[in-house]
Amino acid sequence: MKNAKLKIGLIAMxxxxxxxxxxxxxxxxxxxxxxxxQKVECPTITEAEAEAASAAFLKEGHDMEEGxxxxxxxxxxxxxxxxxxxxxxxxxxxxxxxxYKTDSGYGSxxxxxxxxxxxDRVKNPTAGAGVYDQWTNNWSPKFGTTLVAGADANxxxxxxxxxxxxxxxxxxxxxxxxxxxxxxxxxTLTRGNYMQKKTNLELFTVxxxxxxxxxxSSSMPxxxxxxxxxxxxxxxxxxxxxxxxxxxxxxxxxxxxxSTFKPIKGDVDALNASKSADxxxxxxxxxxxxxxxxxGSDLTGGGFVEGGNRATAxxxxxxxxx
Amino acid sequence: xxxxxxxLMVSALSMSCLMSGAVNAAGKSDKSLAxxxxxxxxxxxxDTPTIDPMILYSSGGVDGKMAIIGIPSFKTYRHIDCGxxxxxxxxxxxxxxxxxGTPDGKYVYLNDKGANTVCEFDLQTGYLARVIALPxxxxxxxIAMSTDGKSLFGTxxxxxxxxxxxxxxxxxxxxxxxxxxxxxxxxxxxxxGKYVFAGNYYHSTVGVFTTSPFKMIKEIPVGKNPHGxxxxxxxxxxxxxxxxxxxxxxxxxxxxxxxxxxxxxxxPLHSVMDVYNKDGGSYxxxxxxxxxxxxxxxxxxxxxxxxxxxxxxxxxxxxxxxxTHYRTGHISISPDNSYVMSLNKFSTGLFSPTGIVFPVNFExxxxxxxSPTYGKTLRIMPVDGEPHNAKGLMAYLIKDWTKGQAxxxxxxxxxxxxxxxxxxxLSRRYFIPKENTPPGVKTVDxxxxxxxxxxxxxxxxxxxxxxxxxxxxLFGTNIDKAAGIxxxxxxxxxxTIYGPYGQRSNMDLPRGVTTVHEFTADIAGEYEIFCTHxxxxxxxEMRAAxxxxxxxxxxxxxxxxxxxxxxxxxxxxxxxxxxxxxRVKGL
Numbered sequence: 001m002k003n004a005k006l007k008i009g010l011i012a013m014x015x016x017x018x019x020x021x022x023x024x025x026x027x028x029x030x031x032x033x034x035x036x037x038q039k040v041e042c043p044t045i046t047e048a049e050a051e052a053a054s055a056a057f058l059k060e061g062h063d064m065e066e067g068x069x070x071x072x073x074x075x076x077x078x079x080x081x082x083x084x085x086x087x088x089x090x091x092x093x094x095x096x097x098x099x100y101k102t103d104s105g106y107g108s109x110x111x112x113x114x115x116x117x118x119x120d121r122v123k124n125p126t127a128g129a130g131v132y133d134q135w136t137n138n139w140s141p142k143f144g145t146t147l148v149a150g151a152d153a154n155x156x157x158x159x160x161x162x163x164x165x166x167x168x169x170x171x172x173x174x175x176x177x178x179x180x181x182x183x184x185x186x187x188t189l190t191r192g193n194y195m196q197k198k199t200n201l202e203l204f205t206v207x208x209x210x211x212x213x214x215x216x217s218s219s220m221p222x223x224x225x226x227x228x229x230x231x232x233x234x235x236x237x238x239x240x241x242x243x244x245x246x247x248x249x250x251x252x253x254x255x256x257x258x259s260t261f262k263p264i265k266g267d268v269d270a271l272n273a274s275k276s277a278d279x280x281x282x283x284x285x286x287x288x289x290x291x292x293x294x295x296g297s298d299l300t301g302g303g304f305v306e307g308g309n310r311a312t313a314x315x316x317x318x319x320x321x322x
Numbered sequence: 323x324x325x326x327x328x329x330l331m332v333s334a335l336s337m338s339c340l341m342s343g344a345v346n347a348a349g350k351s352d353k354s355l356a357x358x359x360x361x362x363x364x365x366x367x368x369d370t371p372t373i374d375p376m377i378l379y380s381s382g383g384v385d386g387k388m389a390i391i392g393i394p395s396f397k398t399y400r401h402i403d404c405g406x407x408x409x410x411x412x413x414x415x416x417x418x419x420x421x422x423g424t425p426d427g428k429y430v431y432l433n434d435k436g437a438n439t440v441c442e443f444d445l446q447t448g449y450l451a452r453v454i455a456l457p458x459x460x461x462x463x464x465i466a467m468s469t470d471g472k473s474l475f476g477t478x479x480x481x482x483x484x485x486x487x488x489x490x491x492x493x494x495x496x497x498x499x500x501x502x503x504x505x506x507x508x509x510x511x512x513x514x515g516k517y518v519f520a521g522n523y524y525h526s527t528v529g530v531f532t533t534s535p536f537k538m539i540k541e542i543p544v545g546k547n548p549h550g551x552x553x554x555x556x557x558x559x560x561x562x563x564x565x566x567x568x569x570x571x572x573x574x575x576x577x578x579x580x581x582x583x584x585x586x587x588x589x590p591l592h593s594v595m596d597v598y599n600k601d602g603g604s605y606x607x608x609x610x611x612x613x614x615x616x617x618x619x620x621x622x623x624x625x626x627x628x629x630x631x632x633x634x635x636x637x638x639x640x641x642x643x644x645x646t647h648y649r650t651g652h653i654s655i656s657p658d659n660s661y662v663m664s665l666n667k668f669s670t671g672l673f674s675p676t677g678i679v680f681p682v683n684f685e686x687x688x689x690x691x692x693s694p695t696y697g698k699t700l701r702i703m704p705v706d707g708e709p710h711n712a713k714g715l716m717a718y719l720i721k722d723w724t725k726g727q728a729x730x731x732x733x734x735x736x737x738x739x740x741x742x743x744x745x746x747x748l749s750r751r752y753f754i755p756k757e758n759t760p761p762g763v764k765t766v767d768x769x770x771x772x773x774x775x776x777x778x779x780x781x782x783x784x785x786x787x788x789x790x791x792x793x794x795x796l797f798g799t800n801i802d803k804a805a806g807i808x809x810x811x812x813x814x815x816x817x818t819i820y821g822p823y824g825q826r827s828n829m830d831l832p833r834g835v836t837t838v839h840e841f842t843a844d845i846a847g848e849y850e851i852f853c854t855h856x857x858x859x860x861x862x863e864m865r866a867a868x869x870x871x872x873x874x875x876x877x878x879x880x881x882x883x884x885x886x887x888x889x890x891x892x893x894x895x896x897x898x899x900x901x902x903x904x905r906v907k908g909l
Contacts, residue, residue: 061809131585162566178778180803292502307526307541
């Protein structure tokens with residue numbers, strides 16, 4: 001099972017590799033960035049690199065249609081609808097099992113096992129609530145500790161992969177497929193010497209209220225109507241867990257990112273935010289501009305509803321890394 | 323050649339069996355009904371019958387129409403106009419049975435998410451009969467028929483509310499489900515008339531509502547961003563498609579608690595199930611008793627995995643996986659349990675192009691386990707619009723009115739006005755070459771230019787404010803390369819401001835051009851913006867808000883706006899033709 005996981009990781013890595021221009025991707029600085037009125041170093045990828053990443057993503061899509069190679073999710077290559085059949089079935093065991101050959105590389109036995117990643121997974125489900133996160137845990141890092149008290153990077157990761165990757169990229173290097181369409185470019189979220197100057201409060205604010213809430217790019221939309229506050233804190237924890245993480249050279253490195261993050265003194269986190277006057281002020285400011293916030297609305301403060309493996313800040317069991 | 327004629331004969335025979343079955347064989351299962359023989363013998367499409375035993379009613383989504391499609395010929399018979407962006411089909415009669423319900427052959431309902439209305443079609447005339455305007459602010463996402471056939475339940479995705487609509491009077495009962503700025507979305511009602519279950523992607527829960535009194539009683543935590551919530555015919559289990567968790571949560575209706583979590587597939591969205599009568603034969607609406615119905619298998623659509631999975635109700639685990647082409651969103655089952663229709667949202671590379679917006683498709687695969695073509699695709703057809711859901715009924719429920727039967731009485735009993743959805747006009751639309759103005763609002767020559775960018779999955783900016791009376795020039799640009807976490811280079815986005823701005827803003831956003839709509843913002847209020855082309859698994863979460871502020875009343879919000887006016891659809895001619903539901907106090 002471990003092998004199978006690595007294999008999936010490797011395939012993911014191959015496609016990631018296509019999108020990245022390597023370490024040189026972070027060479028260019030830009031003058032546009034300010035923080036608190038001060039110009040700060042703002043490393044983003046260059047125009048050419050963003051274009052290359054977009055083109056690579058697009059090529060992957062085209063290749064998939066033409067049956068060249070698989071994809072991250074075990075999608076079957078194009079088969080022109082002939083001989084379309086089962087990829088795994090209980091009813092058709094034995095010689096007749098599977099009429100369709102996949103070259104996606106998935107399957108517990110070997111290439112061309114006629115089974116998909118899905119089929120392996122549904123037969124060996126994770127027990128308990130963990131079953132809800134199998135999809136992303138199959139091919140992404142897991143975190144045993146947290147860098148933001150009361151927030152869980154593992155949960156944040158699942159939302160990052162859904163909502164953020166289109167622009168910020170699979171490895172947070174600001175090179176998602178839509179990055180080349182944006183000016184200024186999406187932030188390279190792993191860049192420690194920039195991100196270390198940003199407080200948790202600022203990160204929370206920019207995710208919940210969008211770029212304009214912190215006087216930065218209007219291209220960063222607000223996410224506060226799709227993600228509850230605790231989800232946003234979890235994403236902040238994931239970003240912190242990936243600081244200064246370079247493009248990985250192996251699957252092991254990819255699955256075990258080493259963050260350089262050092263908490264900023266006096267900063268808020270998910271646990272103590274409710275006691276912070278700054279946090280309260282910024283919340284009111286953001287929410288005053290959001291949809292669905294009629295006077296008297298019980299949406300103030302983001303609310304909290306249990307669901308989707310979401311835990312309250314106090315219920316997050318991950319210890320803060322020392 | 324002769325062999326083929328023989329097959330046609332067999333087919334004709336089985337058809338006539340069907341017809342006679344409809345008249346005579348009450349209570350007994352009819353095997354010929356379950357397996358039309360021609361399909362097995364020559365699955366090449368050339369022997370397609372012209373008389374279909376079943377009919378599929380398809381919600382056309384962004385084209386604002388309902389399509390009528392034959393099963394299994396997979397030929398489109400006609401389209402009927404409804405409005406702006408149609409979503410859920412629901413037959414009048416009862417919700418007993420599977421997702422197709424127990425159609426009584428009188429009416430079919432279709433909710434219009436863009437216009438915030440419900441269209442009522444007369445199945446026998448084949449015309450639009452009524453448009454029922456829903457209260458503002460609401461934002462209907464889906465509807466579900468009640469067991470007694472008297473009400474429709476609806477989810478208010480843009481207000482965090484739920485409604486119960488009395489079909490006859492058009493009056494609504496609206497209740498709150500806060501705090502939720504974006505949900506509830508999909509819903510279903512139990513077949514015993516007791517509960518309504520609705521998914522909520524902001525909470526990642528399923529809400530449980532009693533039908534009478536209509537109130538929320540519980541919220542059950544499920545996987546991430548649940549969508550389809552589908553009740554089985556026995557009303558014992560609810561299958562929830564946990565979109566971002568790649569699982570199906572099974573809820574026990576008696577205990578109102580999670581019974582099991584089944585890993586199913588990447589990007590699960592909706593489920594349908596087969597349905598059997600008391601004798602174990604396929605359930606036939608209008609012939610068999612709708613009580614004591616059972617189900618064996620559940621079929622779930624998997625958007626990201628490009629597949630449908632088959633789940634056994636007995637084992638509560640996945641027993642089969644069928645590849646689809648591509649990106650299945652909704653899923654439908656033929657009334658005789660023979661075919662599963664995969665309503666695919668992408669046709670990448672499949673058909674001849676017809677313009678800059680590529681057609682999506684319906685794919686019919688053989689669900690009969692004993693068939694030699696089991697699990698294989700039998701038909702795939704390009705469809706227009708962006709179909710949201712489709713439901714089937716047995717064709718015998720629609721009478722043949724073509725030979726003078728109508729004048730002998732029965733079809734029309736009084737004046738029957740012909741409705742055109744006139745609330746769809748009032749804007750000028752055009753394309754311009756793709757422009758790259760930064761997102762936001764600016765005033766140019768007295769016109770508010772709103773520059774919106776659509777990407778996977780969201781809009782920039784998220785909030786747009788204009789003043790009442792402003793001339794608005796709305797620029798929509800798709801900046802997506804290939805639909806985010808799925809990789810389809812032919813991605814088209816949509817942009818619609820719901821309610822009074824529905825058709826004025828109903829934008830197609832194909833890649834490579836900028837779409838411009840010009841209109842006057844003459845009705846104040848807060849109106850949500852949503853995506854009308856199924857672009858990816860988080861398409862539903864693509865949201866923004868359009869605020870039209872009346873300087874006399876101050877900034878608009880869900881409590882401040884011209885909501886009574888918004889509800890008055892132009893085109894109203896006479897009472898009874900178009901019902902405007904009274905806005906419920908306390909919204």
